[in-house]
């Protein structure tokens with residue numbers, strides 16, 4: 001049973017449809033990204049999931065139960081909500097902001113304090129330094145992390161995020177996104193995240209729902225939207241970013257069969273440790289980044305090692321990697 005399901009959701013404002021007949025399922029622990037141009041209905045759709053907006057027609061199911069079967073306040077206790085404006089309470093300290101929901105839920109004060117401290121530490125906000133500060137003493141990125149800590153405080157199984165990194169500059173944004181991806185706390189959460197940033201969507205999504213004018217244009221794993229666009233809107237939407245996105249969705253495992261066999265027999269040009277090979281699940285993007293950081297060995301091209309099977313690693317050079325990548329893209333585009 002999916003953790004979260006939307007069935008035929010529709011919402012009008014006046015005579016205009018903001019969301020039209022949208023359905024999706026999110027399995028427990030998975031992340032669905034709602035993506036699309038400004039005004040396409042992403043926020044309206046997200047807010048229908050926690051009943052901040054009530055749909056005209058359609059139904060939201062949480063663990064198989066109709067979201068309308070419980071009062072909205074109760075529903076929202078099981079769903080963290082993170083928004084771009086962060087919405088921290090200005091007269092509360094960082095620790096007090098994080099503790100708001102568990103306190104409302106009547107958790108024991110000692111447990112709330114321990115949880116707050118743990119979360120601040122995990123989100124790189126050492127409590128000694130930050131617990132007693134006020135929101136206006138923090139940078140935008142720090143405030144965003146407090147907002148995330150607050151949404152996680154009561155450990156809700158589902159988290160809804162509306163442009164959670166939207167207010168940050170691109171560099172802070174990329175680094176917070178990396179932290180976010182690696183947070184053990186979030187690995188088991190079911191998440192729905194709104195963004196209009198294509199790279200962000202590809203980094204974070206298990207599934208992407210691409211919307212235009214309130215309607216689903218395509219729903220599927222990122223690589224499917226990229227390699228098998230359902231229509232011209234989808235194709236155009238990723239147009240300018242095609243190559244960068246392909247480098248992110250293709251993994252070493254996808255290109256291993258495109259490598260020339262003689263690569264097996266060049267164990268001399270080791271530079272990225274053979275004892276510490278890259279996993280074949282690494283993206284081509286991350287592999288290229290690794291290659292660009294290692295010094296070229298005296299005798300030739302820089303080489304990384306890729307784990308092919310449990311006992312075999314093989315070296316990979318920049319040109320072979322790019323050739324194999326090109327072949328793999330063609331093969332995947334042309335289909336089976």
Ligand SMILES: Nc1ncnc2c1ncn2[C@@H]1O[C@H](COP(=O)(O)OP(=O)(O)OP(=O)(O)O)[C@@H](O)[C@H]1O
Pocket residue numbers: 013017018036037038039040041042043044045196
């Ligand atoms: N409360 C409201 N009253 C009237 N119209 C609204 C309301 N909320 C949203 N809309 C309209 O519904 C449409 C979808 O808005 P929504 O905020 O869901 O889009 P969005 O994709 O999240 O946009 P953005 O990326 O710019 O935040 C827009 O045309 C918007 O003007």
